[in-house]
Amino acid sequence: MFIVAVTGGVATGKSTISKVFERQGIPVIDADKIAREIVEPGQPCWQRIREIFGDDVLLPSKEINRAVLGKMIFEDKELRGKLNKITHPTIHRKIFWQVCKLLVTGHAWIVLDLPLLFETGVLIDFIHKIVCVTCDSDKQLERLIARNELSETDARHRVDSQIPLDQKCEKSHFVIDNNGSVEEAEHSAMAIYNLMRDSKQHWLNRISFLGLFLILGFTIYLLLKVFNKLPESWQM
């Protein structure tokens, strides 16, 4: 399987680009969606958040008040570290299992929408190609303020909590410039999709996987033989 990560900055257009791949039938694993699911009331991460941040970050429905928690953690690096420590291991574990499930169902490639790929560095070794979605900082702020109804100061805190976009782009295989219209960005995503669709990399990965599987099987066979544990019908 061929794993493609879509990354970038907050509100630069990752979801907009991931949807292009999704429309082409590519499974997309969305880290933000998983991050929401694991903090639903009663979940272990929700309990830890309540213990560390108190009831002030809960709505009357007991759901996390995302605006309040967001304001707290984007203003304060230490608190952000505490929230990351609660949520990131579970998010990464869930992503890992979702990838494993897709692996056995035989998908040629999948997309991970991973905003913090470079910040955490955890999944980087499993990614074959990285697509960075970028735009100018004034556009990023403008879109973030409009979408999340934030003040300019709060929006800046969110942007500043992440690695600068130019550094992320430098480390990526593809860069999508999302300064123009949505259609233009979608067109760039389609060009990348076409390139990857024509790539033979997934066959290489499948052959390596099969090779590993055969080596493992042969090792188990040899061990059983050495310790005289082979079923009689397998004896040659």
Ligand SMILES: CC(C)(COP(=O)(O)OP(=O)(O)OC[C@H]1O[C@@H](n2cnc3c(N)ncnc32)[C@H](O)[C@@H]1O)[C@@H](O)C(=O)NCCC(=O)NCCS
């Ligand atoms: C702080 C929370 C409650 C704010 O919720 P809100 O609905 O306002 O934002 P949302 O979850 O949609 O995130 C939007 C974007 O913010 C950025 N972001 C979110 N968490 C972080 C973080 N810990 N550090 C840096 N950027 C972050 C990402 O670019 C993300 O795509 C929420 O983001 C959260 O629970 N974050 C911790 C989990 C996490 O790291 N998620 C990111 C995906 S791994």
Ligand SMILES: Nc1ncnc2c1ncn2[C@@H]1O[C@H](COP(=O)(O)OP(=O)(O)OP(=O)(O)O)[C@@H](O)[C@H]1O
């Ligand atoms: N080219 C564009 N022109 C105008 N608006 C855009 C464009 N691309 C995205 N947007 C808008 O900007 C906002 C952010 O886009 P999107 O949700 O795709 O970004 P994101 O990187 O996934 O954000 P986040 O990581 O914060 O969830 C959305 O409101 C979206 O509609």
